[in-house]
Amino acid sequence: MSQQDMDVxxxxxxxxxxxxxxxxxxxxxxxxxxxxxxxxxxxxIDVNPLVAYDRMLIDTVSTPFQLTRTLNRAAxxxxxxxxxxxxxxxxxxxIGAEGQIYLGGIVAVWVxxxxxxxxxxxxxxxxxxxFAGGAVWAVVPxxxxxxxxxxxxxxxxxxxxxxxxxxEFLINGPMQGGIxxxxxxxxxxxxxxxxxxxxxxxxxxxxLAVAATVFVYLLLNVTRTGYEFVLLGSNPDAARxxxxxxxxxxxxxxxxxxxxxxxAGMVEIAGNQGQLGSHWSPGYGWTAIxxxxxxxxxxxxxxxxxxxxxxxxVGGSSLGVSxxxxxxxxxxxxxxxxxxxxxxEFIRSYRIDVKVDGESVGSSIRQLFATGGGA
Amino acid sequence: xxxxxxxxxxxxxxxxxxxLVDVTVAASTVLILAALGEIVAQKAGVLNLGLxxxxxxxxxxxxxxxTATGNLYLGFGAAILVxxxxxxxxxxxxxxxxxxQVISGLMITLLGIAVTTYFGSSxxxxxxxxxxxxxxxxxxxxxxxxxxxxxxxxxxxPTDYLALLLVPTVWYFLYRTNLGLELTAVGEDxxxxxxxxxxxxxxxxxATLFGxxxxxxxxxxxxLVFSELWVNNIxxxxxxxxxxxxxxxxxxxxxxxxxxxxxxxxxxxxVQSQGLDLGSGPVLSFLxxxxxxxxxxxxxxxxxxxxxxxGEVRERLGGPAALTQPYIREE
Numbered sequence: 001m002s003q004q005d006m007d008v009x010x011x012x013x014x015x016x017x018x019x020x021x022x023x024x025x026x027x028x029x030x031x032x033x034x035x036x037x038x039x040x041x042x043x044x045i046d047v048n049p050l051v052a053y054d055r056m057l058i059d060t061v062s063t064p065f066q067l068t069r070t071l072n073r074a075a076x077x078x079x080x081x082x083x084x085x086x087x088x089x090x091x092x093x094x095i096g097a098e099g100q101i102y103l104g105g106i107v108a109v110w111v112x113x114x115x116x117x118x119x120x121x122x123x124x125x126x127x128x129x130x131f132a133g134g135a136v137w138a139v140v141p142x143x144x145x146x147x148x149x150x151x152x153x154x155x156x157x158x159x160x161x162x163x164x165x166x167x168e169f170l171i172n173g174p175m176q177g178g179i180x181x182x183x184x185x186x187x188x189x190x191x192x193x194x195x196x197x198x199x200x201x202x203x204x205x206x207x208l209a210v211a212a213t214v215f216v217y218l219l220l221n222v223t224r225t226g227y228e229f230v231l232l233g234s235n236p237d238a239a240r241x242x243x244x245x246x247x248x249x250x251x252x253x254x255x256x257x258x259x260x261x262x263x264a265g266m267v268e269i270a271g272n273q274g275q276l277g278s279h280w281s282p283g284y285g286w287t288a289i290x291x292x293x294x295x296x297x298x299x300x301x302x303x304x305x306x307x308x309x310x311x312x313x314v315g316g317s318s319l320g321v322s323x324x325x326x327x328x329x330x331x332x333x334x335x336x337x338x339x340x341x342x343x344x345e346f347i348r349s350y351r352i353d354v355k356v357d358g359e360s361v362g363s364s365i366r367q368l369f370a371t372g373g374g375a
Numbered sequence: 376x377x378x379x380x381x382x383x384x385x386x387x388x389x390x391x392x393x394x395l396v397d398v399t400v401a402a403s404t405v406l407i408l409a410a411l412g413e414i415v416a417q418k419a420g421v422l423n424l425g426l427x428x429x430x431x432x433x434x435x436x437x438x439x440x441x442t443a444t445g446n447l448y449l450g451f452g453a454a455i456l457v458x459x460x461x462x463x464x465x466x467x468x469x470x471x472x473x474x475x476q477v478i479s480g481l482m483i484t485l486l487g488i489a490v491t492t493y494f495g496s497s498x499x500x501x502x503x504x505x506x507x508x509x510x511x512x513x514x515x516x517x518x519x520x521x522x523x524x525x526x527x528x529x530x531x532x533p534t535d536y537l538a539l540l541l542v543p544t545v546w547y548f549l550y551r552t553n554l555g556l557e558l559t560a561v562g563e564d565x566x567x568x569x570x571x572x573x574x575x576x577x578x579x580x581x582a583t584l585f586g587x588x589x590x591x592x593x594x595x596x597x598x599l600v601f602s603e604l605w606v607n608n609i610x611x612x613x614x615x616x617x618x619x620x621x622x623x624x625x626x627x628x629x630x631x632x633x634x635x636x637x638x639x640x641x642x643x644x645x646v647q648s649q650g651l652d653l654g655s656g657p658v659l660s661f662l663x664x665x666x667x668x669x670x671x672x673x674x675x676x677x678x679x680x681x682x683x684x685x686g687e688v689r690e691r692l693g694g695p696a697a698l699t700q701p702y703i704r705e706e
Contacts (some may be wrong), residue, residue: 095475140677144680154676160610161615161673165667165669168669265666328490328492328496335482342478342482346473
């Protein structure tokens with residue numbers, strides 16, 4: 001056969017059923033491929049990737065000091081991941097978790113500094129404050145999406161940058177603390193700082209994150225409301241026929257998800273930072289998106305994905321300290337994880353068949369093996 | 376309120392105003408370049424939220440190439456090529472692999488921030504002798520004398536002129552050429568365009584690559600002309616402002632130019648007006664607070680999105696109908 005008359009064609013057929021091997025394999029492939037490409041970036045600055053990954057991924061979970069840091073980072077990451085995961089189940093894309101985190105932190109700090117609440121009740125109060133702050137920030141996008149079909153992706157995204165400026169305005173003005181060279185709020189009182197597990201520096205944020213995961217799992221898998229959410233996300237027409245009130249549902253689920261991001265902000269401030277500073281969120285809200293995508297199969301998978309990114313985050317910053325590698329390596333790997341997630345998604349949802357002159361290569365190979373190579 | 380016409384207030388002199396206009400025009404170039412590329416990509420139906428990342432890739436690669444070769448033009452060339460390469464990745468994921476354009480774009484932005492910080496940290500704060508401002512040939516000397524706008528428009532860097540020239544060029548292409556109309560058709564209704572023989576995939580690829588080229592150029596303009604240095608995260612949110620700008624301008628090149636001046640002017644004003652007493656009440660001083668003014672582009676975007684979704688104005692403000700929707704050919 002000559003080159004000219006060979007007709008190569010790629011055919012894509014959407015898969016009706018995703019084989020389990022592919023579904024689970026996709027997540028594993030994603031992480032391995034991201035680490036492999038990340039290794040090239042390490043090698044490019046003359047670092048042995050194996051040594052770096054050993055420190056980055058193994059030390060972070062095997063020494064008490066690093067494990068403490070990992071768990072304290074995992075808490076806001078898991079909560080932020082749930083903030084994206086929950087609305088996604090109902091087919092609503094919350095891209096604005098970063099802004100909701102800011103609002104949760106801001107409202108929690110305001111309550112901690114200004115509300116006259118006796119010590120023992122202060123923690124529950126800032127918990128509610130963080131929850132409410134996050135939820136409020138998603139009310140307008142949720143209402144606009146439900147009533148006028150204004151794309152919630154763009155509105156939640158734009159509100160991220162508004163939230164960052166709200167934070168800047170407050171720490172340069174009404175909430176500016178008394179001391180220090182650059183703008184920040186006052187420290188929250190001791191009664192508002194998250195409690196720690198006896199004998200450790202691990203705060204109860206991780207407990208909140210696990211509780212939130214269980215809550216989301218039960219909501220989606222046990223309650224009627226959760227069932228309707230999932231139905232709305234997977235089959236809007238069927239949901240309408242079953243009498244699900246789409247307007248009320250979507251009005252509820254986006255703020256409910258955003259409330260978890262608000263909690264993430266509260267946990268970060270009350271557990272890790274103690275005050276508002278300029279740009280105080282380390283980008284948890286952006287990382288929340290790959291967490292929710294990686295964990296899309298369930299709430300507990302989302303929790304595991306949050307843990308994985310916490311390991312990356314802490315591992316990256318300790319590499320910066322110990323080996324002089326830019327801490328941005330963890331961000332590089334994070335972005336690569338999303339890249340390979342997208343590619344894996346394609347393999348999961350389409351059967352790819354290369355046809356040469358109308359003959360399917362795949363089935364030709366299968367025939368070869370079936371007939372033992374004979375013609 | 377009746378009062379005698381005030382002279383320009385303390386500090387609000389002719390010098391202040393023409394300085395403000397000069398800074399505004401200089402700061403708008405990066406927004407114009409990025410937004411024009413985004414307009415073309417979105418008109419073809421591809422949303423690119425990776426602008427911020429692509430601009431960072433362009434800013435660093437342009438800076439590295441220019442310092443290595445000592446030639447600014449090679450710097451710009453490298454930035455354009457790198458911008459196109461990154462846009463090629465976005466195009467491959469969104470057009471060929473039918474991925475979610477929003478997720479892919481965010482990935483490109485995160486990748487851009489991460490990779491440029493990772494490889495750029497060692498040169499953080501390094502300066503370069505960048506492009507100089509030049510006068511318009513022949514008549515420049517006289518035009519620069521024009522009060523308020525003279526210095527701003529007639530003594531500028533080459534990329535500033537290029538950005539201003541690209542506005543009518545892109546407008547002409549989109550509204551007055553067959554190819555431009557085909558591109559618009561692809562963004563409105565790819566299936567119908569396909570049946571009449573318009574190469575949907577090719578046009579979407581080309582439009583996305585053009586967007587990447589301009590994003591790379593916009594980034595290089597930042598590091599080689601506007602700031603003349605590399606610092607980590609030099610784009611500092613301008614990519615997002617450009618995305619907001621495209622939505623507010625509803626994909627119209629000349630309107631984008633105008634809004635770029637408004638957004639850049641807000642920015643310039645809040646930097647220059649610190650300590651300028653405009654004699655205002657609490658409400659106005661809140662609205663004029665520098666941190667509050669930086670919210671306006673994003674709030675304006677939400678307002679326009681809301682207006683565009685209302686039936687009565689949808690006709691005037693509607694966007695490409697197939698934006699963010701991958702095209703899957705029915706065999």
